[in-house]
Amino acid sequence: MVRSVNNTYNYNGNTYVRRNEKDALVGFYLASAASAVLFKLLPSFSNPFEKQMLREHANNYLYRDYFDRAVEQSGLLQKGLQVEHLAFSPQEGAALRDGFAVADAEIKAGLNACYEPKLKTIRLNKDKATITGFHELGHAVNHLSSKFGKVLQKLRVPGYVISGLMASIATFSRPKPKDAPRNALDWVLDNCTTIAVAGMLPTVAEEAMASYKGIKLAKTVGLSEPLVKNLKKFYGKALLSYAGYATVTGLAVYSMSKIMEIFTRPKKIS
Numbered sequence: 462m463v464r465s466v467n468n469t470y471n472y473n474g475n476t477y478v479r480r481n482e483k484d485a486l487v488g489f490y491l492a493s494a495a496s497a498v499l500f501k502l503l504p505s506f507s508n509p510f511e512k513q514m515l516r517e518h519a520n521n522y523l524y525r526d527y528f529d530r531a532v533e534q535s536g537l538l539q540k541g542l543q544v545e546h547l548a549f550s551p552q553e554g555a556a557l558r559d560g561f562a563v564a565d566a567e568i569k570a571g572l573n574a575c576y577e578p579k580l581k582t583i584r585l586n587k588d589k590a591t592i593t594g595f596h597e598l599g600h601a602v603n604h605l606s607s608k609f610g611k612v613l614q615k616l617r618v619p620g621y622v623i624s625g626l627m628a629s630i631a632t633f634s635r636p637k638p639k640d641a642p643r644n645a646l647d648w649v650l651d652n653c654t655t656i657a658v659a660g661m662l663p664t665v666a667e668e669a670m671a672s673y674k675g676i677k678l679a680k681t682v683g684l685s686e687p688l689v690k691n692l693k694k695f696y697g698k699a700l701l702s703y704a705g706y707a708t709v710t711g712l713a714v715y716s717m718s719k720i721m722e723i724f725t726r727p728k729k730i731s
């Protein structure tokens with residue numbers, strides 16, 4: 462590289478203009494704004510699930526016995542599986558309405574359920590939300606009876622951390638011309654969208670696997686065809702919220718990265 466006046470320099474037979482701090486700042490604000498707008502799309506992916514979840518409280522009695530049978534049928538009780546019933550608590554319900562949702566309160570209100578691998582425990586409100594139980598049982602099958610499923614579960618947290626990191630890295634300046642030799646950080650910068658999406662895939666895949674196995678167990682214990690159909694529909698919406706999160710993250714990282722490229726990459730002038 463040959464330095465010259467006017468903030469220009471020559472590289473590989475071309476002349477480039479170095480970008481200034483102001484460009485980088487404008488890029489950063491635009492990138493942050495684009496990401497904020499994209500993340501506003503998230504509810505459109507999760508609303509269908511949440512709406513059906515509330516409607517299903519009235520159908521809880523249709524699923525409850527079949528869920529208990531599916532737990533027995535799974536053979537996982539012998540492997541240490543437990544089912545914890547979290548009953549509704551009015552105080553925590555009020556906290557939820559006031560927007561102070563905590564995981565336990567959500568479960569007690571029958572708005573969600575979870576499987577805790579460390580405790581080998583399915584946690585749900587059996588008075589309201591056993592429809593979620595088959596899916597959580599699917600997570601337990603993945604954890605306790607499937608090597609591949611277990612690996613996907615273990616990739617969940619690191620995957621999210623990596624995707625989150627990509628969202629920060631996407632806002633870095635791009636001080637080198639496009640055709641300059643790349644080092645490891647440049648490679649990460651060039652591929653941050655792909656890495657961010659890849660980080661989310663184990664979760665989406667494991668969620669899909671959990672639903673598939675849960676539905677299979679529901680069929681095994683004789684859940685009627687219309688209820689199985691409803692289960693599939695409901696779990697499809699749950700998967701949509703995970704896939705939506707991955708999509709929005711990918712789009713946000715992509716747009717932030719492109720905006721930062723436009724505002725911070727040296728401009729070729731000849």
Ligand SMILES: [Zn+2]
Nearest residue numbers: 596600668671
């Ligand atoms: Zn799940």
